Amino acid sequence: MKITIDAVSDLLKSMDDVLILAHENPDGDAVGSACALCRAMLKLGKNAKVSIERVSNKLSYLLTDVPTGDFDYKYVVAVDTADNNILGVSNTSVTKNSKINLCIDHHFSNVLYAEKTYLDEKAAGACEAIFDILKCMNIEIDKDIAECLYVGISTDTGCFRFGNTTSKTLRTAAELIDLGVNNAKVNRLQFETKSKEYAKLEQMAISSMNTYFSGKCAVLPITYDMFIKSGADDSDTSALASLPRQIEGVLIGVTMKEKVKGTFRISVRTNPPADASAVAGMLGGGGHRLAAGCSFEGSLNDALKAVLKCAESELKEIGEL
Secondary structure: OEOOHHHHHHHHHHOOOEEEEOEOOOOHHHHHHHHHHHHHHHHOOOOEEEEOOOOOOOOHHHHOOOOEOOOOOOEEEEEOOOOHHHEOOOOOOOOOOOOOOEEEEOOOOOOOOOOEEEEOOOOOOHHHHHHHHHHHOOOOOOHHHHHHHHHHHHHHOOOOOOOOOOHHHHHHHHHHHHOOOOHHHHHHHHHOOOOHHHHHHHHHHHHOOEEEOOOOEEEEEEOHHHHHHHOOOHHHOHHHHHOHHHOOOOOEEEEEEEEEOOEEEEEEEEOOOOOHHHHHHOOOOEEOOOEEEEEEEOOHHHHHHHHHHHHHHHHHHOOOO
């Protein structure tokens, strides 16, 4: 059931002993929104903890002084997670089919798996929605909360370059900077800093990238062997998802990441008029028009065939083939 911002504000005020979850392979918006909400609940004197799987080095500092881990919770809140099938639950007693009391999200593809859902499809990220909720709750947004929110908003907008950036998004970011966020420092860490291991992985991946359908689709494979040879960690690879789309003429960019042998995490990034959620949806995933994802079990060759079949279907649908 969808609820209003006033209703979600009242609901959060009534909760205690809250476990906050995000999605698997958490990005900046997932980590930022979970940590910001947890810090806000602590300000209200509530008992709250965050459980997030495999946080990257670039994002781990947001968890400083945030209680983490499983505990004897009464309520479960999911943030930035459109489907319970991608909930990050491996470190908890929660299962993907457990009752989720509340979901706070911005994905139009949300399947409404929670008992109650606050869904702001116009928000650039879950962090923008949580900013509004905290304002509604009259909770003081201190510097630590502000930084969590800024990281989430900036990363989900590609440092304010993506089409989901609105004037409201920019006003929200400006207010967070006024609250003490060092935006230059955050932007440098999130968008300009690479580990040596990641640089090796990026080099191998780019050399393996190919284009299809007269250059309208580009696919970048990141195989298990590449991870082994480079020593890179999966959590450092989120920036690779946008590389195929950056090639001139590409409408559908796909990154296929095989961190576990035989299992591919597929990220789809598109340029208009192609719909990333349509491509990912054909393989059981979902997301936004310009950014979506799914998973695939099988060999690299099988994954590539499946992806190209879906990309071809979407290109035909929009009249590009």
